[in-house]
Amino acid sequence: MSFSEQLKERVQEIETILDQYLPEETGYQKTVIEAMNYTLKAGGKRVRPMLMYETYKKFGGNEKVIEPFMSAIEMIHTYSLVHDDLPALDNDMYRRGRKTAHVVFGEDMAILAGDALLNYAFEVASMAFSMKEGDPKVGRAFQVLARKPGIYGMIGGQTADVELTNKPLTLDQILFIHENKTAALLECSMMIGAILAGATPEEIYEIEQVGKDIGLAFQIEDDILDLIGTEEELGKPIKSDERNGKTTYVSIKGLEQSKEDAQLLTERAIHRLTMLRGENPFLTELLTYLVNRRK
Helix, strand or coil: CCHHHHHHHHHHHHHHHHHHHCCCCCCCCHHHHHHHHHHHCCCCCCHHHHHHHHHHHHCCCCCCCHHHHHHHHHHHHHHHHHHHCCCCCCCCCEECCEECHHHHHCHHHHHHHHHHHHHHHHHHHCHHHHHCCCCHHHHHHHHHHHHCCCCCCHHHHHHHHHHCCCCCCCHHHHHHHHHHHHHHHHHHHHHHHHHHCCCCHHHHHHHHHHHHHHHHHHHHHHHHHHHHCCHHHHCCCCCHHHHCCCCCHHHHHCHHHHHHHHHHHHHHHHHHHHCCCCCCHHHHHHHHHHHHCCC
16 A cells, blocks of 8 residues: 555544544533534544554554553644634634634633543543553553643643744744644654553653654644645644744744754654664654645
């Protein structure tokens, strides 16, 4: 199969796993569950669970214990999008080609849906403990899942992003935002895959660096697409950074240098990956695809 065919097949596999963990839309809390499922089922590239699973396979993992973590990371990512789209933050009306949660369900329910997705992610991830009772790897993976999206990761980056909007930023500040707001979840995904497969501490560190480099390259490409992409390609409004008064990597380094930097970061990530044990050609190709994507 071609890479695009393999990619499509893996996305479908992830969708099937996610469907198994979606909460049932019943009871007095039905509306918030509908809002959760609406955003989770809106599609997307499913990058984070895919990176987690492919890293897991690279290090020899082959058990279902990875599946609750795959679902959990996508729920955490989706909650962050729901909150990012709110009027108080980016005030976006479209995400993944359709109306955002606060437009469909109201701002109050979108806030609750984001909160619910974050809480439910850990409820789902905790199922792994009963799948592998007494396995310390599950606990270590759970710790990474708890830390990387938090104040020392994604939330930390989002905080700086919000506070520094409409202010001139240094490159160091932009790197802090990108390395935390974006890269932390990619690091989290790949580290969990490596941990659950039994990678050594040294290998886990290297995988974390791969996630960091590819996360920064991914965000630089996101900034580039926001500038030169189309709304049809991206499924969301373009030039939102400009509209929201954000200084970006591209606005400091320029378009051509930014493209070059993204390529160099990707090459370094792939080099690190190939130096580690295990084979997974699809994972290597996936890293390149993420930075060269058009949406």
